[in-house]
Amino acid sequence: MQLVVFVVCAVGAVAAGAAVFRVDSMARATFALLASFVFVAVDVLLLHLAYLGVLVILMMIMEMVVMAVFMIMYMMNPAGLMPMSMMHNRRGALAISAGTFVLLAAGILLVRWPARRGAPPAEPTRQLGEALMGSKMLVMMVLGLALFATMVATVVLAQHRGRYDRYGDELERRVPDDPIRGGVGR
Amino acid sequence: MVRQAPLWTALLAGAVLLALATIAAVGRGVAVARRAAGAGTPVAEVARLLAQQRRSTLAADRLLWRSGPAAVCVAAALAALVVPLGRWTAWDSPVGVVWFNAMEVVVWAGLWLVGWGANSVWGVVAGYRFLAQGLAYELPHMFALTTVALGAGSLRVGDVVAAQSGLWFVVWMPVAFVAYLVAALAMAFWGPFDAPAQADLAGGLGAELSGVDALLLRAGRYLMLTAAAAFAVPAFLGGGAGPLLPAWLWSLLKTVAVLGFLVWLRDRLPTVRMERYTELSWLVLLPATLVQALLVAIVVLLR
Numbered sequence: 278m279q280l281v282v283f284v285v286c287a288v289g290a291v292a293a294g295a296a297v298f299r300v301d302s303m304a305r306a307t308f309a310l311l312a313s314f315v316f317v318a319v320d321v322l323l324l325h326l327a328y329l330g331v332l333v334i335l336m337m338i339m340e341m342v343v344m345a346v347f348m349i350m351y352m353m354n355p356a357g358l359m360p361m362s363m364m365h366n367r368r369g370a371l372a373i374s375a376g377t378f379v380l381l382a383a384g385i386l387l388v389r390w391p392a393r394r395g396a397p398p399a400e401p402t403r404q405l406g407e408a409l410m411g412s413k414m415l416v417m418m419v420l421g422l423a424l425f426a427t428m429v430a431t432v433v434l435a436q437h438r439g440r441y442d443r444y445g446d447e448l449e450r451r452v453p454d455d456p457i458r459g460g461v462g463r
Numbered sequence: 464m465v466r467q468a469p470l471w472t473a474l475l476a477g478a479v480l481l482a483l484a485t486i487a488a489v490g491r492g493v494a495v496a497r498r499a500a501g502a503g504t505p506v507a508e509v510a511r512l513l514a515q516q517r518r519s520t521l522a523a524d525r526l527l528w529r530s531g532p533a534a535v536c537v538a539a540a541l542a543a544l545v546v547p548l549g550r551w552t553a554w555d556s557p558v559g560v561v562w563f564n565a566m567e568v569v570v571w572a573g574l575w576l577v578g579w580g581a582n583s584v585w586g587v588v589a590g591y592r593f594l595a596q597g598l599a600y601e602l603p604h605m606f607a608l609t610t611v612a613l614g615a616g617s618l619r620v621g622d623v624v625a626a627q628s629g630l631w632f633v634v635w636m637p638v639a640f641v642a643y644l645v646a647a648l649a650m651a652f653w654g655p656f657d658a659p660a661q662a663d664l665a666g667g668l669g670a671e672l673s674g675v676d677a678l679l680l681r682a683g684r685y686l687m688l689t690a691a692a693a694f695a696v697p698a699f700l701g702g703g704a705g706p707l708l709p710a711w712l713w714s715l716l717k718t719v720a721v722l723g724f725l726v727w728l729r730d731r732l733p734t735v736r737m738e739r740y741t742e743l744s745w746l747v748l749l750p751a752t753l754v755q756a757l758l759v760a761i762v763v764l765l766r
Contacts, residue, residue, distance in 0.1 A: 304527060304579055311572065327558045328618070335565035339601070342571045345579075346594060402558060402618060459742030 283323055290316035298363045303348045306363055311341040328402040464628075465547045465621030465702065467555040473544055476553040480543040483693070483718060484685040487726050494730065512678035520582050520671050528580025532676050534573035535683030542566035542690045545620050549703035549711030552621060559620035560612050563694050564605065567650050570687060571597045574652070574659065574668060577680060581671035589667030592737055593659040596649055599741040600656070604646030606752035607639040610759050611698045624702035633699040635762070638755040640699045642748055647691035648725060651684050655732040656740070692722035 293313035297306045314337040322330035364370070398404045409417055443453035485505065492504035519525065545552065545559035556562050571594065578590020612618050614636060615626035623632075633640045649656040652668075660667040669680055696702060696717040703710025705717075 302524065304524065304576075308527065308572070308576070327556065328561060331558050331561045331565050335561065335568055338565070338568045338572050342575055342594060342597075345575065346591070400557070457738050459739060459746075461742055461746055 279323055283320060286316040286319045286323075289313075290320070301362075304345060307341055307345040307348055311337060314341070325397065326401055328405065464625045465550055465552050465555065465697075468551040468553055472551065473553045476543050476546070476548070477540045479548065479715075480540060480686060480689055480693070483715075483722060484682065484689040486719070487689060487722050488685050490723065491726050491729070494726070508681075509678060512674055512681075515674040515677075517674040517676065518671070523582045523671075524580045526580075527576045529676060531573045531576030531578075531580060532672070532679035532683055534576065535570055536679055536686055538566045538569035538573065539683060539686035539690045541569075542687075543693060546690070546693045547620060547624060547697055547702060548714050549709060551711070555619070555621055558618045560608050560618045560623065560698075563620075564608055567604075567687075567691070568597075568601070570650055573683070577668045577672070578659075583671045585664045585667055585670035589659040589664050589670070592664075592667070593652060595737040595741065596652070596656060596659065599737065599744040600646045600649035603642040603744055603748040603752045604650075606749070606756055607636075607643040607646065608698070610636050610639040610752070610756045613756060613763060614759050616763065620697050624697045624704075627701045628704065631699065631701040631704075636699065636755060636759060638751050639759075640695075642752045642755075643695060643699065644721075644725070645748065647688065647695065648728065650691060651688035653684065653688050653725065654729040655735045657729075658734050658737060661734055688725055689718075689722055692725055693718045695721050 290313045293309050293316060296309040297313070300306050300309060315334055318330045318333035318337070321333055324330075440448065443455060444450045445454075488505035489502050493502050496504065542563050544554040545556050545562050552559075574593045575590045578586040578588075578593070580586070611623055611632060614632055615623040617623065617626075626632075648654045652659045658667075660669055664670060669677055672680055696714055700717050700721070703714045705713035708716070
């Protein structure tokens with residue numbers, strides 16, 4: 278049963294991944310990629326990593342839907358009305374992908390895999406939390422800070438109007454002058 | 464306390480969800496017609512939509528379009544799997560709270576697909592409206608669920624119910640409960656959050672839908688609202704706890720009460736525009752849920 282689910286999801290993930298480059302609309306490409314991620318998430322669930330598997334599903338759906346918005350905004354042929362291709366730099370891409378495949382496959386076959394010592398923990402979610410909040414805390418804090426700073430910087434750079442537009446040249450306005458009013462009475 | 468039921472009960476969970484959603488639709492029919500004659504409205508609508516021929520639009524992306532409404536229905540059914548009915552649950556997942564959250568997010572994808580696939584301006588605008596709504600309601604919703612998991616010290620829905628044997632979470636997490644109910648309305652684009660399906664967009668998401676697809680979208684909306692109301696019971700209202708009556712009946716009664724409240728709210732509040740709600744959500748609701756999570760964390764640490 279597990280083997281069947283694994284094979285179906287593994288083949289499905291690869292097929293959906295390939296479909297990203299075969300379909301002719303950005304919307305379809307995005308959702309083919311999402312399908313590929315969900316198949317991988319099911320394989321993660323098979324490893325009894327329930328939290329990580331469900332989290333992959335949750336995050337990937339949100340990410341792909343938000344990505345669809347941006348991809349359709351910036352990329353060619355959003356509606357699939359004209360021919361489009363997701364393939365660029367064909368020779369280079371072929372060389373890189375073939376090289377990566379050979380490297381990973383050789384690694385799988387040549388590395389002497391260690392035998393398992395001990396048993397899996399009863400609660401992998403707790404183990405994960407303790408690892409993230411314990412020994413890996415510094416890494417996670419730096420990572421979180423860097424991501425947050427990136428987001429703030431991107432929003433600031435993308436802003437059409439700065440604070441002088443909103444609050445006046447001397448920042449004298451008490452209430453900002455916004456073209457679209459928000460919901461808290463400003 | 465809450466135990467895993469046999470596998471076939473997954474079907475039972477779906478049937479109960481469908482029955483409750485039907486009750487909600489019938490209740491809404493009565494409320495709109497202001498007399499008992501409205502009770503037949505949902506049944507008549509189902510019959511009409513089943514018989515109606517599917518229309519299509521020029522150059523519609525049919526695969527994506529038709530998978531949208533189906534995804535909403537499937538997501539609601541899968542979300543309901545982790546909701547315990549009294550002492551039994553169809554799927555006693557160790558990460559039930561996260562599972563419910565993940566299935567609720569499927570609605571994002573489903574509704575965007577509905578809007579996009581039709582190749583119609585009304586649908587596309589409505590799809591983007593729902594995404595803006597999603598970005599506004601999702602974080603307070605996640606923090607509300609986080610607070611619940613924090614209070615219980617577990618992501619298993621059964622443990623969440625067990626943690627409320629002394630005091631229901633709604634009593635000492637009122638802000639999280641309110642944020643949860645607001646998100647429940649928003650994820651079913653119900654009540655004040657029905658801008659993606661409003662008349663100013665000629666029906667928005669449903670503007671070009673017909674036949675079975677329209678039926679699935681409307682059913683999915685009720686199913687999602689019902690699933691969200693049902694999950695509020697183990698998360699905040701003590702699950703099946705209550706005097707005299709059996710636990711499963713208490714679960715059902717509480718679900719019907721929450722669902723009835725959500726359905727009743729719909730005609731009491733005007734539609735809120737997304738830019739307004741986004742600011743309200745990020746500047747008021749999000750800090751409020753964060754403070755709530757902090758207070759709960761302190762209580763959990765001290766106790």
